Amino acid sequence: MIEYKKKLTIKDMAKALNVSTATISNAFNRPDQLSESLRLRIIEGCQRLGYEGPNAAARSLRTGVSGIVGVLLADSLSYCISDPVASQFLAGLADVLDQRQCNMLLLPGQEEQTSYKSRQMESMVDGYIIYGGLHPSKRFQRLLQQSKPIIAVDVDTTDFITVNIDNQEGAYRSARLALQHRPQKVAIISLRLTPVSSVSWATCDACYASPASVSRSRWLGYMQALQEYNYPLEQLSVVDVPVNTHRNACMAAFMLLSQEERPDVIICMSDRMALGALQVALQQHIAVPNDLKIVGFDGIAESQFTHPTLTTVQQYNELKGQMAGNMFLGLTPRQNVILPTDMLMGETCPEVMS
Amino acid sequence: MIEYKKKLTIKDMAKALNVSTATISNAFNRPDQLSESLRLRIIEGCQRLGYEGPNAAARSLRTGVSGIVGVLLADSLSYCISDPVASQFLAGLADVLDQRQCNMLLLPGQEEQTSYKSRQMESMVDGYIIYGGLHPSKRFQRLLQQSKPIIAVDVDTTDFITVNIDNQEGAYRSARLALQHRPQKVAIISLRLTPVSSVSWATCDACYASPASVSRSRWLGYMQALQEYNYPLEQLSVVDVPVNTHRNACMAAFMLLSQEERPDVIICMSDRMALGALQVALQQHIAVPNDLKIVGFDGIAESQFTHPTLTTVQQYNELKGQMAGNMFLGLTPRQNVILPTDMLMGETCPEVMS
DNA sequence: AATTGTAAGCGCTTACAATT
DNA sequence: AATTGTAAGCGCTTACAATT
Known part of the structure; x- marks a missing residue:
């Protein structure tokens, strides 16, 4: 029996x-306020x-002070916990x-309930780390007025100190890598570039209108590379995906690979999208990378668990979390940070030897 | 500018x-204690x-009462968050x-620090959900004496109400599926069956000694199937892995596939292990499933993102979490639960048509 | 009878007073 | 001078009293 x-x-x-x-109290919190012997006696006694x-x-x-840090997520808890990047x-x-x-x-970002209990914990929190997204939610609006420290991560804003990566540069480099192969037909799988709620074809114009900062930056990087290689934009196929799931990735890939003129390059805004594209291609017996090059973005662990492994943009998400945490705690100067990315040379898009 | x-x-x-x-206070917490009009006036005013x-x-x-539920994890936070099952x-x-x-x-299970601050939050928590492992940690010992409700998940114990799956049955069915192909040489990748701290060969005797309940149950399921098919145990190869990581999976698979007599079946205690084995096999140009069958355990999403897709035991982890939560909250009767598993028929080990 | 207010106390920290 | 104790108050809930 357990004794209570x-x-x-x-x-x-x-x-x-x-x-x-x-x-x-002093024995626990302010050791300098009492003699060592008394402190030990108390600690031992307790x-x-x-x-x-x-x-x-x-x-x-x-x-x-509570020692609790609120982490405001862009999506539901279940999504964020299962998304490899988050x-x-x-x-x-x-x-x-x-x-x-x-x-x-x-703290889930999408809060519909107005019950005050769901906000209760907010009063306990010492400050916030905002992760991703634009957060037009009510919860977000309230936070701004709470006069508590805030660090924002993967958000394009000047309202707070931010930790970011150079999305445009990373996207540019990944696209360039694919375009070096001089593809006939380029396709892009984008994330939340347009306001649609299902996987759909998108036009370049619609994409420019996007307010989602991370996606837009990556998009601009792709455009930069496409222009550099004089790729005719009217030939570009774009499928936009509202939520970064494998199912959506497969659907997008299926749409792209069923076109009359099949793409020989698919550039993806996330590794999940790229892994979906890879799986669909292999199922359709398309040789990767010979007949189809694929590049991703993120460098999630799973991207290196496949055969062939994914060529992608490695971002250091764990480091991002550590930096945000250190800054929040004041262990690092509170200033905007842009973390580097690296090309992760997998097998789905090899480098062109020239 | 933001106004504070x-x-x-x-x-x-x-x-x-x-x-x-x-x-x-009543306006927020006990609506029946004041008139509707006053309540609305107060809420609006606030x-x-x-x-x-x-x-x-x-x-x-x-x-x-705090409304905070402590979740005691078997490993570090970073491990648990990145493990698909957890x-x-x-x-x-x-x-x-x-x-x-x-x-x-x-709450991370592995707590070495003795600082009382790390325990501080424990006093806030309304109760605990213990997830996995044996938890010989000091933290765990303390919990038992706190007289707070506890639900245990994936733990083989009679000390608490538990939510579990039938590990032995699931393992048995997956092994049987592989053995139906009448393999020449069977290999197993096991998890924490022996107390070693690196990927190593194991003997059947050593395996029985394991105290890790989940792994032992799965092991017993494998043994049951092997006996049923009269497979000679002295021919069995077992590699035991201390931590469920892809790197370890690859190492284990590499060891197994480098044997003089190459296995034509690999039975794995987790999908991570199975996915590692699949990747190594494909890299070595071994045809899966023709020359090598692989079965996993867990049914993680990633197991269906590969080509070929994984044959594995589907357990419903999200449901497990929901059940534990509902029981904790008292929305479901507090009683031991054993959730079902299903065989997930992927491509790495097809069913034998007879 | 229906509505609203008074006041104690949850367990702690800390300025300052009191003691050695 | 070094060590230890007193007492107020953090913001709230709730039994009970007081008011309409």
């Missing part, structure tokens, strides 16, 4: 150990009696916060 | 709206003045908790 304990307070300890509550240390709610109420970011962030004994509170 | 607000309290609202603090509702720390201190579970759990306006606090 009563909930112990600092008062109980003070009585049991014959000191004041202040001394107990351990023996089963007192786990000051109650977090009370401490937080008193000090105004989860890598969260892992990096969690590592840093954990080292400093801070905790993470994941 | 002062931190408002229930007192400020009482003064501004000319009612008592109790009435403000909104207008920018009061977000009662402070969570104060409320939690007063009521003893993250699916977390996604399901998060969904349920979020609907009920509860929050999740992820």
Whole structure:
């Protein structure tokens, strides 16, 4: 049988150990305020009696600091946790916060409920890390007025300190790599470039109108490369995908590969899109990379688990999380950061030897 | 410029709206305690003045309930977030908790620091969901004495209410599927069956000694199938992997496929292992499934993103998370649950037509 | 009878006072 | 001078009293 304990307070300890509550508190929080011997006696006594240390709610109420960092996500929790890019970011962030004994509170961005309880926890949070997206949600609007520190990641804004990558440069380099093969027919699988809610064909004009900053930057990088190679834009096929899922990737790839003139290059705004395209191509017995080159974006771990492995833009999401965490905690100067990306030379688009 | 607000309290609202603090509190928490008209006037007034509702720390201190559920993980946060099985579970759990306006606090199991601050948050938590592993950690020991509700998932124990799958049955069925092909040489990639800390060959005897319940159950399922097919155990090759990573999977597969007598069946305790084996096999130009059958376990999404797709045991991790959450919240009777699994017929091991 | 207000106390931290 | 204790108050909820 498990033996349960009563909930112990600092008062109980003070009585049991014959000191004041202040001394107990100091023993835990301000070692310089009492003699070493007394501190050890108290710590030992508390351990023996089963007192786990000051109650977090009370401490937080008193000090105004909770040690909890709110992470405002662009999508639902379930999406973010299962998306490799977001989860890598969260892992990096969690590592840093954990080292400093801070905790993470994941806040879904899409909040429809107006119940005040869903906002309750916001009052506990010491500040926010905003991850991705534009966040037109009410929750987001409220945050701005809370006068708490905010770091934004993968958001194109001047309202906060941001941690970003150079999306345009990365996209440009990946597209150039594909275009070096002098393809006949280029296709792009884009993410949330247009406001549609299903996988659909897009025109270049529509794409320019997109407000989603990350996608737009990548799009501009692609355009830059296409222009450099004088690729006729009217020949370009673009399928836009509203949500970065494998299913959508397959659908997009299927649409592209069923065209009368089949693309020999597919440039993708994410590795998930690229992996979907790869799978569909292989199922259709299209030789990759011989008859079809594919480049991705992100450098997720899974991109190197396939055969052939994916050629993609490696971004360092874990590092991104660590940087955001360190900045939030003030361990790193609070200033805008643009992290580098690298080309990850996989097998789906080899380099052209010249 | 963003305009910041002062931190408002229930007192400020009482003064501004000319009612008592109790009435403000009731307006938020006990609608039956005041007239509809007054309640609306208060809610509207608070909104207008920018009061977000009662402070969570104060409320939690007063009521003893925080709405925060501690999720005790077997490994580090970064591992759990990036593991597809764990993250699916977390996604399901998060969904349920979020609907009920509860929050999740992820607690890494491997806690070496003795700083009391790392335990601070434990005092806030309303209860625990323990996910996987044996948890011999100090943190775990402490939890048992806290007299808070606990639900355990993927743990073989009688100390708590548990949510589990039938690991042995699932493993048995997957092994049988592979053995139907009457393989010459069977190999197994196992997880944490032996206490070694690197990828290593294992013997059948050593494997039985494992204390890790999930792995042992799967192992027993494999043995059951092997016996049924009279497969000579002395011919079996087993590589045991301490941590479920792709790198380890590749190493294990490499070891197995470099043997003088190459296996024509590899049975894997996880899809990550199976995907690694598939990749290594394809890189070595071994035809899958013709010359090598592979079966996995888990049914992670990525297992269906490859070509060929993986034959594996589908477990419903998101459902597992939902069930654990619902039970924790008391929306479902608190009783032990064993969730079903299904065979997911992919291409790496087709069914034998007889 | 229906509505609203008073006041205690949840467990802690910390300025400052009191003691050695 | 070094060590320890007193007491107020963080923001809230709720039993109960007071008012209409």
